[in-house]
Amino acid sequence: MVQISDDNEGWTNKPGVNAGDVAIDVREFTTGYEDRVLLEDLNFSVHHGEIFIILGGSGCGKSTLLKHLIGLYTPWSGSIRILGRELTQASEKELNEIRRDFGVMYQSGALFGSMTILENVCLPLSEWTELPRKVINDIAYWRLSLVGLGEFSDFYPSEISGGMRKRAAIARAMALDPKILFLDEPSAGLDPITSADLDELILKLSHQLGMTFVVVTHELDSVFNIATRCIMLDKEARGIIDDGPPLVLKNESTHPKVRQFFGRQSSSRLT
Amino acid sequence: MAHIRLPAKLDTDSVGRSWDRVFQFIKAPGISGVELDASRLEFCDTAGLSFLSSLKNQAVTHQLPMTMKGLSGEIASRLSTFEDFLATERLERPTQPSNIFISTGKSLHHLAKDFQEQIMFLGELLLHFASTIRNPGSFPVSEVWRLAEKVGVQALGIVSLISFLIGLIMAFQSAITMKLFGAELYVADLVGISLVRELGPLMTAILLAGRTGAAFAAELGTMKVNEEIDALTTMGLKPVKFLVMSRVTATVLMAPVLTAYADLMGLVGGGVVFCSFGFPLVTYMHELDVAIKVVDYVGGTAKAFVFGFLVAAIGCLRGLQTRNSASSVGESTTSAVVSGIVLIVVADGIFSVVYYYLGI
Numbered sequence: 001m002v003q004i005s006d007d008n009e010g011w012t013n014k015p016g017v018n019a020g021d022v023a024i025d026v027r028e029f030t031t032g033y034e035d036r037v038l039l040e041d042l043n044f045s046v047h048h049g050e051i052f053i054i055l056g057g058s059g060c061g062k063s064t065l066l067k068h069l070i071g072l073y074t075p076w077s078g079s080i081r082i083l084g085r086e087l088t089q090a091s092e093k094e095l096n097e098i099r100r101d102f103g104v105m106y107q108s109g110a111l112f113g114s115m116t117i118l119e120n121v122c123l124p125l126s127e128w129t130e131l132p133r134k135v136i137n138d139i140a141y142w143r144l145s146l147v148g149l150g151e152f153s154d155f156y157p158s159e160i161s162g163g164m165r166k167r168a169a170i171a172r173a174m175a176l177d178p179k180i181l182f183l184d185e186p187s188a189g190l191d192p193i194t195s196a197d198l199d200e201l202i203l204k205l206s207h208q209l210g211m212t213f214v215v216v217t218h219e220l221d222s223v224f225n226i227a228t229r230c231i232m233l234d235k236e237a238r239g240i241i242d243d244g245p246p247l248v249l250k251n252e253s254t255h256p257k258v259r260q261f262f263g264r265q266s267s268s269r270l271t
Numbered sequence: 272m273a274h275i276r277l278p279a280k281l282d283t284d285s286v287g288r289s290w291d292r293v294f295q296f297i298k299a300p301g302i303s304g305v306e307l308d309a310s311r312l313e314f315c316d317t318a319g320l321s322f323l324s325s326l327k328n329q330a331v332t333h334q335l336p337m338t339m340k341g342l343s344g345e346i347a348s349r350l351s352t353f354e355d356f357l358a359t360e361r362l363e364r365p366t367q368p369s370n371i372f373i374s375t376g377k378s379l380h381h382l383a384k385d386f387q388e389q390i391m392f393l394g395e396l397l398l399h400f401a402s403t404i405r406n407p408g409s410f411p412v413s414e415v416w417r418l419a420e421k422v423g424v425q426a427l428g429i430v431s432l433i434s435f436l437i438g439l440i441m442a443f444q445s446a447i448t449m450k451l452f453g454a455e456l457y458v459a460d461l462v463g464i465s466l467v468r469e470l471g472p473l474m475t476a477i478l479l480a481g482r483t484g485a486a487f488a489a490e491l492g493t494m495k496v497n498e499e500i501d502a503l504t505t506m507g508l509k510p511v512k513f514l515v516m517s518r519v520t521a522t523v524l525m526a527p528v529l530t531a532y533a534d535l536m537g538l539v540g541g542g543v544v545f546c547s548f549g550f551p552l553v554t555y556m557h558e559l560d561v562a563i564k565v566v567d568y569v570g571g572t573a574k575a576f577v578f579g580f581l582v583a584a585i586g587c588l589r590g591l592q593t594r595n596s597a598s599s600v601g602e603s604t605t606s607a608v609v610s611g612i613v614l615i616v617v618a619d620g621i622f623s624v625v626y627y628y629l630g631i
Contacts, residue, residue, distance in 0.1 A: 113596030113597050113599070129284070131286065131321070135318065135321045135322075138321055142317065145356060150361075154363060158595050176283060177318070
């Protein structure tokens with residue numbers, strides 16, 4: 001008789017994942033650059049299974065907020081809890097453990113140019129697991145097939161298109177079966193068809209794998225296609241000015257900047 | 272019978288730690304079958320699916336009957352999808368046949384193409400210089416000054432150190448042999464002539480290749496990756512005229528100045544050793560005055576001009592040849608240094624032959 005243990009040092013308190021549970025909890029979050037406050041006293045939660053969109057104009061702090069959520073920046077004050085574990089006070093070791101539970105797709109894809117896209121996807125698996133090489137290759141190849149790039153696994157990032165690079169970056173972000181995927185401007189620089197394909201992929205992954213998505217985007221079409229909930233940040237308010245499903249924000253928000261954003265109006269028309 | 276009890280969570284951690292143990296266990300002698308208890312299993316990630324699938328395959332391979340109990344419908348369905356995926360034929364990029372003839376042919380073709388590009392680049396550069404002579408107002412003087420400071424002034428430290436040490440080492444090394452013939456006095460002549468004619472220009476050019484050529488390749492390569500070169504082209508500006516001419520001019524102007532400075536520092540290094548043998552400084556100066564002719568200095572300076580041109584031009588060319596990735600910038604930088612040094616040595620060889628026939 002052999003029994004496989006699931007007790008793993010540092011992971012015994014890893015919470016279960018059920019739809020509706022809080023995946024990310026941000027409380028009294030304040031940050032900025034040098035002596036300039038960018039975001040002040042932010043409070044919001046993201047629930048499991050949601051496709052959560054962070055909206056806002058240029059310079060309002062969307063990408064900065066994302067970088068705090070993935071532990072690259074430390075806030076001035078406040079707390080960020082990812083799957084119940086505090087990110088802001090975590091040591092480097094704890095931070096790496098927390099990071100194993102989420103994947104990140106950067107705006108440019110950030111694939112390593114010296115590796116094929118299969119090797120890019122294999123990288124986190126070979127660094128973080130003790131699985132045999134063949135199994136790692138199978139998993140990576142499956143991930144690439146899920147995003148429709150199975151036949152391009154031996155290509156280098158410079159040999160594929162921008163949209164394919166983004167899909168490959170999603171496959172790499174999913175390598176370790178994360179519970180949460182952070183996507184920074186997934187549709188930026190893509191044509192409408194590729195952008196719609198990417199939206200379809202996000203929806204497919206959300207439904208099939210039950211992942212939680214946190215997406216920073218400006219693309220209104222994408223927002224309406226995929227979002228279950230949005231928050232809208234504003235530079236002057238230095239925080240969230242509205243929160244809710246995209247159609248509710250579009251049709252019912254009373255905040256002039258939200259109406260302007262969803263109505264695609266220029267600043268000069270804002271009264 | 273091998274009984275395997277799965278945990279509540281079958282993920283990359285638990286699977287990775289247990290993989291070898293489980294597979295060795297089922298291969299042990301006397302095992303007649305595998306019984307998998309998945310009644311506790313609640314969570315199974317892709318590594319877990321891979322584990323279950325591999326276990327089933329191993330059982331089939333070793334002709335062991337396998338039973339699986341308590342597997343939830345959701346995990347069983349995902350396992351089935353995963354197994355279907357593994358069963359599909361993997362699409363691989365068609366590989367082209369390769370043998371020594373094909374690879375040699377490709378290398379030769381690559382070399383010929385590179386040589387052709389170098390000639391075309393040189394031609395374009397010279398044409399732009401010619402058009403600038405006709406229209407001097409278009410020459411970017413302020414940019415050349417800025418670059419000259421980077422190429423020349425900021426390199427003084429490393430040139431001082433290397434040249435001083437070269438002079439010092441040469442004096443010491445030659446003194447050992449000279450002493451046998453009682454000719455230590457001629458250490459000054461040897462150091463002076465070899466520095467001014469050969470080592471001064473050569474060492475300065477190699478330093479320029481490592482410092483300036485690499486910097487130009489990296490800078491232009493990054494601009495290529497960031498599409499800045501494309502932006503210049505679409506604005507109707509020639510990258511060679513806009514980016515390369517100023518860099519080449521600054522390097523060509525600074526290389527002889529740096530070489531003169533390197534000669535001086537090398538002579539100081541040699542002088543320190545010479546004086547340490549008990550000779551007065553005036554003897555050293557007198558020997559240098561007798562040994563070094565104006566033509567030696569002119570010959571060395573001519574080399575410095577050419578070396579400077581080669582280093583800057585090849586650095587810029589490699590930068591412009593960069594493809595669209597970060598690793599390509601690294602390749603361009605390496606190639607700029609390697610090609611630069613090769614060209615310097617080849618040009619130096621040509622200079623030696625020419626000087627020999629000219630009697631210089």
